[in-house]
Amino acid sequence: MVIDKILTAIFGSQNDRDVKKLRPLLAAVNEKESWAKSLAAEEFPKQTAVFKERLAKGETLDDILPEAFALAREAAFRVLGERAYDVQIMGSLVLHSGRITEMKTGEGKTLMCVPAVYLNSLSGKGVHVVTVNDYLAERDADWMRPVYAYLGQTVGSILSNMDNEARKAAYNCDITYGTNNELGFDYLRDNMQIDLARKVQRGFNFCVVDEIDSILIDEARTPLIISGQGEDDTYKYHEVDKYVDQLTEVEKDPKTGDYPDEVDMDPEARKNIKGDYKIDEKSKRVSFTDAGINKIDEILHKHNLIPAGTAVVDEENFEFVHYFTQAVRAHKLYKADVDYLVRDGQVQIVDEFTGRVLEGRRYGDGLHQAIEAKEHLRIAQRNRTLATITFQNFFRMYNKLSGMTGTAATEAVEFNKIYNLDVVAIPTNRPVARIDENDEVYLNEEDKWEAICKEIKEAHAKGQPVLVGTVSVEKSEHLSALLTKKGIRHEVLNAKNHAREAMIIAEAGAKGAVTIATNMAGRGTDIKLGGNPEFRARKRAGTNATEEQYEAAYKIEKEQWLKDNEEVKACGGLYVIGSERHESRRIDNQLRGRSGRQGDPGRSKFFISMDDDLMRLFGGERMKVMMSRIGMQPGEPIDHPWLNKGIAKAQAKVEDRNFEIRKHLLDYDDVLNEQRTVIYNQRDQLLADDNLADRVLNNAKDAVEQMFYSYTHSGRKNQEAAAAALNEEIRNTFGIQLPPERLTEDALLAALQNDITEKETLAGKENLNMFIRYQYVQIIDKKWLDQLEALESLREAVSLRSYGSKNPLTEYKIDGFNMFDEMMDTIRSTVMSRVFKVRIQLSPQAAEQRRQAAMRSHSSMNAQHSEAASVSQSVSRSAGAQLSGDAARRQAAGGVMQRHTTGQSVTVRRTSPKIGRNDPCPCGSGKKYKMCCGRNA
Structure with missing residues (x-):
């Protein structure tokens, strides 16, 4: 440990070395910037065609990287008026290399990924950009489509309400935006088609996952499942079991003990064979004679199990031959306490070699159901899993996988072990000015909520915007009720409406705004100090406003925003309050990261009580009693750096446990995969x-x-x-x-x-x-x-x-x-x-x-x-x-x-x-x- 610290002090950390390696490539891109600026608009798509020709002749993506990155940066500047900073180019270089880019909130990850996405789209194999919800997928696609169109590339987006034809068209674009759920379900649906022409996807080449920690870690334990109602044929097993005793075994030759030989038997003679079925005990098979088939047909008609005028040998009724076959096997070839046991209302198979119960095993092809009917047990109908896959195994199918997030360093080990992805933390464009205060710990939950309300009221009174993060919808509504009683106007965001989420978060930085949200709310959206002039301009101009009317409204709102922006900065910027610690440090860091973007001032603090889940589970009543004994009084907080370190260690233990659970699940899923x-x-x-x-x-x-x-x-x-x-x-x-x-x-x-x-x-x-x-x-x-x-x-x-x-x-x-x-x-x-x-x-x-x-x-x-x-x-x-x-x-x-x-x-x-x-x-x-x-x- 000491040696590692000494080596780090001399040579820098691994991340420092990774960032240093990016600088020569960054310099090469910057050298081509003047060349890109000299090109006319019509030359951009032509240059894209030139790149494709060079790749076709044997050059690699790395060979054309400096020119392609410079071209993409210039296209974004001309279309959006935003020139990618050097740190954004570095982040894009990390994406292209198949790693994870960690960039702080507000550093512009959406724009940052454009050069890497453009470069990899030149291969013609498609690029997928994955977001966490439909709103962000559509927004980012619409936002960046003009940039890619300027370069001569096509963009599509996959939304939940699209039909197959629209999906196929979107996947055939050079760049496709979509959610992790939609891409995964499309993969499963494609592999249920009976015609290759109906498949919508065309392979898995390069993928950029936005908020990669949320998708590949937080959702890793939840598999995608396409299920369908299983056919309710349980009654058929019960019905057939009632009448199976009416069938008789074919009479054997008393001398040889064999069944009559049908090989050269005349068809008329075959009709005279007495009995309905033959049994092969060695292979445990059953075969019906012509008389047996006719007998089954007679039984089915007598009890109205098949329509009049049809026969059991008809395609629509032929399944009953299968049910009778399995019923005869269940009654004649499988014996209770020999082949299986009936225990706790279930049929449990006995291993013929060891004599032990094969836990969890079921006979296939309907035999198990037939035995359950024989034993008069309940045959439960249930949904059948038609197809399933975990996100872990889905994203590992890509030839090259990369991602971006504001918080990945704490999960770097898991990313490396599970996905073989390294994390590179990119420096911020401007130094972070946010003040992260020590946690305040209270003895009781009521005291904590009272302290939070008091803190919000003070900040609101001076015009400082406040964003409060809660761990659940229930807690956010509880805090909302407390603020309403105190007469503090606020917004509550439970992440139920993604489009409304973006609007609320956009205004969360307005002067005096108070926003209560779950800790995950607002990811992928931008909080501007003083509010969002674009959103306000659209609201002022109205939904049917012309471009000129919108521009006029925007001018007014822009002037007001400049004043509000300065006032909010003077108040200390956005104040982020955490109502309790999450199990993962990464989630807490995401909440903190909502404040202090691009060098803006900001402030963050967590309020904790000994009744919170994390403290209860890892401290218990013993810690609460100990805190009381050392003089901690209700309503009085404890604030100390050592306490912060203790909480961080508790979170690290939970993270390790959750990682082991996900790793364990993946080990099993790898077999299925x-x-x-x-x-x-x-x-x-x-x-x-x-x-x-x-x-x-x-x-x-x-x-x-x-x-x-x-x-x-x-x-x-x-x-x-x-x-x-x-x-x-x-x-x-x-x-x-x-x-x-x-x-x-x-x-x-x-x-x-x-x-x-x-x-x-x-x-x-x-x-x-x-x-x-x-x-x-x-x-x-x-x-x-x-x-x-x-x-x-x-x-x-x-x-x-x-x-x-x-x-x-x-x-x-x-x-x-x-x-x-x-x-x-x-x-x-x-x-x-x-x-x-x-x-x-x-x-x-x-x-x-x-x-x-x-x-x-x-x-x-x-x-x-x-x-x-x-x-x-x-x-x-x-x-x-x-x-x-x-x-x-x-x-x-x-x-x-x-x-x-x-x-x-x-x-x-x-x-x-x-x-x-x-x-x-x-x-x-x-x-x-x-x-x-x-x-x-």
Whole structure:
């Protein structure tokens, strides 16, 4: 510690060295000032074009920095009449370097950021300037738009009431102003779109965050969440559970103990199978027979659960097959006190390996709800989190992040550890003349409020403006009531109306003004001593005044303001009173910073009582008793520098605690963030991919390889049983069956390739691609919602594992990524299975054309396939066939795609005569239909 002080005394602090490094760059910018002044107005946008050309040829932003900064400063001077001070240029250099600029209140941060924003906008990738509310976003954009327009750059602003088209236009501007909330929500909404063209944002290049400490620290613990009402399907689980006992298991062969083999069974024979469902205990799967589907259909109609005239296999009713599937699994495959426990009105999963309860885990895909219905527990409907992200992880997506504030030094460690941002404090343009007095500490809260009222009354009587900061709306209203009783006129600002906030704060420096506000109120607005002549001129001239009328009014108000300004300065400037200390020193410094801008005089003081939250929490009644014992009397304040140091230490402890909480939350959110990034990237790739059939085939190859690997290395002595099991797995996964003599990996892959090729021919490649894309997006979105809920439950549960000497965070990471891997595998396998199980059904006209064409070309299979392709093309052109369900509503296509659930056979609606599997194939080959064109049917 001593060595650090000696080194600092010799070489200066780190901040001193950082500021010193900026001076050569500042000198280079100042050297170009005369060049910028020599340019005509029409040359400014031309020079911008020159900069862009230089960047395109390989120069960097740093190469053109001096000229660009000088040009931006001159443009601001010509348009606004304000020339950026050297300290403002230094602050802008810090922003460009991807760091945080700390500049005192009133030093002109809005103008300061213009050179850095302009320079980085030349890359063509966009710059985001983030503010804390809509009012400031719109105000700053309107204020600086003429400057950027003078330079040839476009400016947009994102407001909460804008539609998608307006947002997209604003994001496509060179510079975009917006709030942290709107930018974050737009990111989440973009990643819920099913069409890339509907996205509004175009990437995250460079960001300047105004009041960065407020956004990245104060709001860091509050994530952005888009939620929607979850579908109220709880009653469906209960209804299905009432009737699930009416379904029966398929009778097994008494000799072999196996279910009837449906591979080569005649369709008529399949109807005679007794029973409604089959159970695979090993994989815990359930599949329904044709009779089972019909039985479900009968039950649903009998109890009016689906509309008359519809069938359970219809797209709008097909979900009931899923509910019955899960109900059968819950009753037949999952047992209480074995697979799960019922405890405290909840179903808790038991780990099959350890026998311990997996706290916070839930079965997915509706199984958990089915078990709750089985156990007659309450199934609560709740909102589903559709998408979520924290500000911490959102802003870390930018290639370069910077920010500006008046108070960041106290949080420098957090900025560095969380965001890898360094803080550079820029010297003020003029020395600070504000007097910061020691705190006054009172024994009771009543004494403190009485002292504050007395202080306000004295300052008001001599014409000194007073700004009182409170920590809550309740306290501000309490003080307002006390001042009203004493007859002191005042304004109360609770930050409910951002536009009104700016007007009140603008007049807070008027002679004799008394303003009560929360400590955060007024950030980003300017308090001028003597009041605001612009605001007063607008008020005097009226809303419909002409430019000439406004100018006349402004002249009058300007003269009056000059007099008031001198009088207020003579009174000591703005007097800032803090009604209590905040947990963070930074918030107190922000309040103090409202006074003493640009070398103006000012004064600040905090009034504290032993009943305040900070003193109570870190001193308690013991300190209050001790203060009484040493002679502190009610109504008498204590004022000493040592007391200030003690309070500062207490605040530092609270800041450290809050930092640890935010760091802890971020550690957990990083797990979710990594998964979210993968999911969103996968989603974008799928939306942009025009050949998804290849993706499906690649997934199928992996699945087939795994199937045959398990088959080859199963170690079973009974190869016939192993082959039957493999064939059953192939049927459940792909919906096709191979003869025993063709049960090879190559034959299966060839069959799958033929299946995809045929579907592309019948439906058209574009339509098939669209169907696959829709299936992917639909399943990804559903599974991601389930994953968000599962991670939320897991996060609540892992804290208990600390009792087992385990690190909850490590446990969360392990379980979270295992769940994510399972989810990704499920997405791939589900889409793959759906695509292969879907069947094309042509319209009657198209089917007849295809049948006649096939009969005419029986002499050659090649000719038959060629004819089928031509018929398919004609069908596509005439829109004679269509995709079913949601796909039908999106595109007319060459065939109907109907989904089969895993391990079940659903009757496909027919529009042409049925062909028996043992009938002659209509193609004229002479073979049975099941051995020819019906082989994969």
